[in-house]
Amino acid sequence: xxxxxxxxxxxxPPLVAVPQKVxxxxxPLNAAMTRTWRNPLGKFGVTILGVLVFAAIFAPFVSPYDxxxxxxxxxxxxxxxxxxMGTDExxxxxxxxxxxxxxxxxxxxxxxxxxxxxxxxxxGLAAGYFGGWINSVIMRLFDALFAFPAILLGFVVxxxxxxxxxxxxxxxxxxxxxxxxxxxxxxxxxxxxxxYVLAARCTGAGxxxxxxxxxxxxxxxxxxxxxxxxxxxSVLAEASLAxxxxxxxxxxxxxxxxxxxxxxxxxxxxxxxxxxxxxxAMLLLGLNYLADALREAFDPRRVNAGF
Amino acid sequence: MGRYILQRLIxxxxxxxxxxxxxxxxxxxxxxxxxxxxxxPNATPEALAAIRKDMGLDQPLLVQYVVWVGHLLQGDxxxxxxxxxxxxxxxxxxxxxxxxxxxxAMMISMTIALPLGILSATHVRGKLEWFIxxxxxxxxxxxxxxAGILAIILFSLILRWLPxxxxxxxxxxxxxxxxxxxxxxxxxxxxxxxxxxxxxKFNLLEVFxxxxxxxxxxxxxxxxxxxxxxxxxxxxxxxITILGVQFATxxxxxxxxxxxxxxxxVGGLMLDGxxxxxxxVVQGGLLLLVLLFIIINLLVxxxxxxxxxxxxxxxx
Numbered sequence: 001x002x003x004x005x006x007x008x009x010x011x012x013p014p015l016v017a018v019p020q021k022v023x024x025x026x027x028p029l030n031a032a033m034t035r036t037w038r039n040p041l042g043k044f045g046v047t048i049l050g051v052l053v054f055a056a057i058f059a060p061f062v063s064p065y066d067x068x069x070x071x072x073x074x075x076x077x078x079x080x081x082x083x084x085m086g087t088d089e090x091x092x093x094x095x096x097x098x099x100x101x102x103x104x105x106x107x108x109x110x111x112x113x114x115x116x117x118x119x120x121x122x123x124g125l126a127a128g129y130f131g132g133w134i135n136s137v138i139m140r141l142f143d144a145l146f147a148f149p150a151i152l153l154g155f156v157v158x159x160x161x162x163x164x165x166x167x168x169x170x171x172x173x174x175x176x177x178x179x180x181x182x183x184x185x186x187x188x189x190x191x192x193x194x195x196y197v198l199a200a201r202c203t204g205a206g207x208x209x210x211x212x213x214x215x216x217x218x219x220x221x222x223x224x225x226x227x228x229x230x231x232x233x234s235v236l237a238e239a240s241l242a243x244x245x246x247x248x249x250x251x252x253x254x255x256x257x258x259x260x261x262x263x264x265x266x267x268x269x270x271x272x273x274x275x276x277x278x279x280x281a282m283l284l285l286g287l288n289y290l291a292d293a294l295r296e297a298f299d300p301r302r303v304n305a306g307f
Numbered sequence: 308m309g310r311y312i313l314q315r316l317i318x319x320x321x322x323x324x325x326x327x328x329x330x331x332x333x334x335x336x337x338x339x340x341x342x343x344x345x346x347x348p349n350a351t352p353e354a355l356a357a358i359r360k361d362m363g364l365d366q367p368l369l370v371q372y373v374v375w376v377g378h379l380l381q382g383d384x385x386x387x388x389x390x391x392x393x394x395x396x397x398x399x400x401x402x403x404x405x406x407x408x409x410x411x412a413m414m415i416s417m418t419i420a421l422p423l424g425i426l427s428a429t430h431v432r433g434k435l436e437w438f439i440x441x442x443x444x445x446x447x448x449x450x451x452x453x454a455g456i457l458a459i460i461l462f463s464l465i466l467r468w469l470p471x472x473x474x475x476x477x478x479x480x481x482x483x484x485x486x487x488x489x490x491x492x493x494x495x496x497x498x499x500x501x502x503x504x505x506x507x508k509f510n511l512l513e514v515f516x517x518x519x520x521x522x523x524x525x526x527x528x529x530x531x532x533x534x535x536x537x538x539x540x541x542x543x544x545x546x547i548t549i550l551g552v553q554f555a556t557x558x559x560x561x562x563x564x565x566x567x568x569x570x571x572x573v574g575g576l577m578l579d580g581x582x583x584x585x586x587x588v589v590q591g592g593l594l595l596l597v598l599l600f601i602i603i604n605l606l607v608x609x610x611x612x613x614x615x616x617x618x619x620x621x622x623x
Contacts, residue, residue: 144325149559149600152593156329159581159589236450240563243452244578259453263567266471270460277453285448292444 035297045290056102063096068251076269085275094275097253104165104248105235111169112234116176124184125211142178150175150237158246168247172237187219221298232287255280330593384591394591405572409561415496424507446501455494455567472569491568495560510542551607
């Protein structure tokens, strides 16, 4: 009868799983972020946004010229090796102005997300959580705000405060409050009767704690998806208001104002309308694609269902 | 049906109240009220107080609002601070241009969005759908005003087919009138069409999986009839609602498009009002556009109920 040798016993596979081979499943948020990055659309969006944020922060170092210095005798030039995007009617370098022009766009987008997000989420949470007359008043206010196209809200705020970058940010922030508020409210309505909310209340948590500590974290994923859309909306609204002469004031460069300025010289130098327009459209396209990728990453079921 | 209309009208009242109140507040948000603007920087406090009393600005805010609404109901929107002309007259002169542009854009966007939406739904996951949706997402990323500028460069300056701007409104020159309308209306309409056709596609795709569509297919109805007679009818309902909501975007877009093409509409009037600090004019324009928006949405909801019996007979 053959006796098992000692070596055979050692070679048999261990009964306990080897610890380093167990994959810890990543946090859902991180997993969604990874999925977004793996999606070509998401990669495109993140890259465009990253490049422009970099350009905006380091504008003094990456722009070839001072954006408001006028090169006399070199007005209305097309693209050349000296001025890559050409020059405007005052002989200012268009590429430098486009790079610096990323600043008002992104500053407004960030301010809108912070301000509009804060007010919208608080109002929406309160409306959903308390219900009753608080809900009615807030919802009717949202309805009324919704009746104003964002541009018109911009008119109201700028008529009152005067034109400028910050004022534009306030105007757009007010315009986004209702849509964010509705997202927050619908979330609360869905969640407020769940057991964990009840449990929190039983342990003596106050309304504020329930809303911000227990309910709000559930809003993170729908809010992140909204974020990219919101930024796209703000960038577009800022450019539109600047185009109408209500935003960032000259000589500070902004894409919308540059495009407005180009209109008088289309016959002589159509290049003035190309550079800022292409960059603006690329940013908007990137943000739209990023929003699509985020939506897919946070809600894979919808995508798998074939829509 | 009568009950639904009544319900919907009652719901519109608080929205009307809040939005007119917001418009009313424009005048009062200005630092150093309208009386100070009118009196000028060198006015004595007594003169200022007299003007304020004259304008009713010494009354409580709510009283002022009621008085203002009272005037509105009689068609009195006040006078331009700058030119002294009645604002209702200024608006009457400008409104037709804005309405013409908006309606034309709406029609163009529907003409484009319907076939595109249907095609991309019936060819879902095919090359055609991919092509259409690529164009859509590119188009959605192009700001209205830049598209307008590019259109001017191409169609007016290079090809010389269409005028670069301005409005011809002459009964004897219909051709010229239409030519002047094409570029602005198409620019505005295409922006809306991209979103609309995408929305229609998703609705159609959802309806395609419904039981009644499967039944229709099972009993041998032709594919064409399934799409147009069965699916499209149901998929169009939400599109009509979205059309009402999109009207706000369209009005906002109209203001910008007007500015690109020097179209003499309400937007230009309001922009002039802002730069001249003629707030009464800004207020009048705002009021007109906001009321237009509310009324359109009311009409959309009522049409919706008319088309879809589930809504007017619904238990809610």
